[in-house]
Amino acid sequence: MSDATKLLAEKRTEFGKGAARKIRRAGNIPAVMYGHGTAPVHISLPGHDTFQALKHTNALLTIVIDGDEQLALAKDVQRDPIKPVIEHVDLVVVRKGEKVTVDVSVHLEGEAAPETLVTLDHNTLQLEALATNIPDNVVVSVEGLQAGTQILAGAVQLPEGSTLVTDPEALVVNVTQAISEEALEAELAEAEAEAGIEHEVAGEEAGEAAAGEAAAEGEPAEGASESSES
Template sequence: MSNDTIKLQAEARTQFGKGAARKIRRDAKIPAVMYGHGAEPVHITLPGHDAMMALKNPNALLTIVLDGDEQMALAKDVQRDPIKPVIEHVDLVIVRKGEKVTVDVPVHLEGEAAPETVVSMDHSSLQVEAEATNIPESVTVSVEGLEAGTQILAGAVELPAGATLITDPEALVVNVTQQISAEALEAELADAEAEAGVEKDESEAAEGETAEAEGDAAEGDAEKSEDA
């Protein structure tokens, strides 16, 4: 966990609409709005590069500096361009020291499970409640030596001190299964093809008969032309 905040120098925004937003982005800045704790929403612009770097961590605690005043905030919603690496808009929610917030924290796996097993992750993040100034960057789950059939539920994941699980404790996070052998995989594929291929075989037979009939007809035409 980290208590460090990232300072971003903001500017008040007075122009709104798509045209104004495009102009802001052309100036290498990001339009944003900051709200919370009963305060009126404050429309601001953020420095583009610094904000993009800060928001690489979705739960980064930000200190927004506006006209000399500082306000702690978390990114509630980050709208990104679907193609270009550009942030189009950011919603910021004001937080205070000691206040608890609910956030999604990524799950990181470490270690290697037992040989001939497959590890799948059903939940790549867990929702937790933590102090705004003490949000965990991630939670770590060890799969070292786990045998096939092992399942790790959300309630069994060890959380950092001060963090409380909000996700359903019975939610499956990690599932360790037996790796299928090449022979078994081939057998499964053969069975699947056999089941799906009944109609296919019939249609292929029909196509074969049609082709044979067409071939016979062609040969008959050729013989007639030779007789002529």
Template sequence: MSDQTLIPAEKRTEFGKGAARRIRRDAKVPAVLYGHGTDPVHLTLPGHATMMALKVANAVLTLDIEGEEQLALAKDVQRDPIKRTIEHVDLVIVRKGEKVSVDVPVHVEGEAAPETFVSVEHAEVTIEAEATHIPESIVVSVEGAEAGTQVLAGQLELPSGVTLVTDAEALVVNVTQAVSAEALEAELAEAEAEAGIEHDETEAPAEEAAEAPAEESTEE
């Protein structure tokens, strides 16, 4: 379930790229808090504490904003593409008992039957849950699953109090027969034939014949 971590937050009045860069240089994170019909509040959060709290998806934070506590769901986390440091966070005001719609990752565990291939068609599913009881992931077991096994969204085992928003008929996990090396070679040959690609079988002998005189001249 989502962690509720107390994060001290400071209101800020400086905006723009320059202000954001200064905040990051101080090892802090710029953020904005909105929702429930209130005006957006621009905040500065402590960098390390925020990074630790946002290690889980859909983290719910308890913000201490100048002495007042406010629950907030991390809706959008922008990260540096190289350093992976947090650049900015969008936070949505939530209340205890309130239900929210969020995307939750699908986690596949177990080993399927031999000579099978497991593909995840939907890496995330959308669910509705209480803001303070959002599961970190939805687990799907493929232990011993044979080729032809399919897991639809409606077949997922959801925690109590969680409802599915994604279409129940959406294919989430698909177990198929693994393709052998021989079958891959046959498919490649068939594709080349359809494309009109031909291999010249005389290339190798011709190269050997061309090398032969050079070898004789070396011996002399």
């Protein structure tokens, strides 16, 4: 992980929804920082810089308050469900050399064998790592894997300095045989037949079919106009 992002914070003396709205209108983000037995500190963070920093999962932050620096991790980030806005941040205090438990995303790379389907059953793995060295992701290669291959959490190669917390028997990647389009259509047709579903032929297609049958028998199709005698 890269060096901690430094954010200049200001202590808050006003609380409640009204105070929080006022902070957000000023382009800042209300936050609270706690941990290591210290009393919670209510602060205001710079909106743009904080938004950019928290684009990265498990971002390590250096919070500067009145000249004093404190390392922290974002424990909970409340985002607006519609607008790209952070409404509130909970920060947990960390120390250099301290290990923390975090969820790290799983990234697949490579191509499995032809005609296979790769399913990612666990999008993240829970790891224990140094607060100052949290990996950005865990890479799992599926290159050339055949149908029937399963990768469990305990078999995943972890970044140096990280320890697995997730159950080692948890299924992370499952490689199965891909079903062909023909087999899929056959299964669908069979299921529809069992359910008694019948497809009606469209009116235009029915008319064309009737015209074709009539032409084969040498008779005009129903509804078709007869040619006038010359």
